[in-house]
Amino acid sequence: MLDKRQRKILKAVVYRYIMTGVPVGSKSLAETLNLGISPATIRNELNRLESMGYLYQPHVSAGRVPTDMGYRFYVDSLMGRTRLREEEKEAIITLFSNKTQELENLLQETSTLLSRLTSAAAMIIAPSLRSNLIKHVDLVRLTEDMILLVIITNTGRVEKKIFDAAPEDRGVNLDAVQGLLNRKLQGKGLEQLPDFQPEKYLRDRQAARLASKVVGIIEDILGHEKYEKIYVGGTMNLLRYLDEEGMKRMEELLRHFEEKYFLLNLLSEAIRSRELMVRIGDENIFKELQHFSLVATPYLVGEETMGTVSVLGPTRMDYARVIPTVDFIAKSLSHTLEMLKG
Numbered sequence: 001m002l003d004k005r006q007r008k009i010l011k012a013v014v015y016r017y018i019m020t021g022v023p024v025g026s027k028s029l030a031e032t033l034n035l036g037i038s039p040a041t042i043r044n045e046l047n048r049l050e051s052m053g054y055l056y057q058p059h060v061s062a063g064r065v066p067t068d069m070g071y072r073f074y075v076d077s078l079m080g081r082t083r084l085r086e087e088e089k090e091a092i093i094t095l096f097s098n099k100t101q102e103l104e105n106l107l108q109e110t111s112t113l114l115s116r117l118t119s120a121a122a123m124i125i126a127p128s129l130r131s132n133l134i135k136h137v138d139l140v141r142l143t144e145d146m147i148l149l150v151i152i153t154n155t156g157r158v159e160k161k162i163f164d165a166a167p168e169d170r171g172v173n174l175d176a177v178q179g180l181l182n183r184k185l186q187g188k189g190l191e192q193l194p195d196f197q198p199e200k201y202l203r204d205r206q207a208a209r210l211a212s213k214v215v216g217i218i219e220d221i222l223g224h225e226k227y228e229k230i231y232v233g234g235t236m237n238l239l240r241y242l243d244e245e246g247m248k249r250m251e252e253l254l255r256h257f258e259e260k261y262f263l264l265n266l267l268s269e270a271i272r273s274r275e276l277m278v279r280i281g282d283e284n285i286f287k288e289l290q291h292f293s294l295v296a297t298p299y300l301v302g303e304e305t306m307g308t309v310s311v312l313g314p315t316r317m318d319y320a321r322v323i324p325t326v327d328f329i330a331k332s333l334s335h336t337l338e339m340l341k342g
Contacts, residue, residue, distance in 0.1 A: 023063035068281035103156030115234020120313030126229035270296035
């Protein structure tokens, strides 16, 4: 159990190391902490903190550096006490104020902004199409043999599919088919589509057949695997903090970033969670992340988890800045999706 003085010294060491990347010594702490004690006394406290596992000394003459346990103490002391800077808050509000932006573009721009604000790699899992409802359907005849299907969902997703038109489809009135689909499918989801029977509403058998074909394509689109889209920004930010040995670790990590299943597994805990989580160094489930920290939180619509917002950076990331940024962006996404759902 740490006493008040040890807690203050430990927080100061972690903060200084995060800001400078330089091991922290007793003399500099004595000059700035105003604890009314000598450098020798602070050095004794640093020795105790090291023996308890919170700090370590890279070499004999160096200052102290936080361990994962030291970072964990620091992060736990921050939870619920961090505030977003006004200029960062304004940047996020400005991004989400564009009401006409498609969701895919918004998520990509959000990952880019998040990586810039945190100087780390940002990852956003998009809402699953399985949970989306149909908002609007467009059918556009591109040629005699090709038709473009455009689906807009209630979360703002826009999905497009070009399909072959059979010879008997050439004379079908696409406006009639499109009108029926929009009247009958608006607000419907994947589970309700098999119940739709176009022949009940269209006298033209070819039009009804084409409508059934379109509904089948919509089922295929909405039936994609869960959480299939991940938007990643700023992976090169991870290179800024690494030495030569770290660069070798980074090469392996960046290869994994190309594999969707790795990112989904990495963020699976956040997907299941209902609150912001921070995983530091060895707390991460993958050995490739033992020198990194992950800050992640889900974004919701009502009680339903739609996806996650997360940041991956070095263990000496600026947690006081990253945590409120991730949290505010997740809440902004939740609010935007609530508005889209109406």
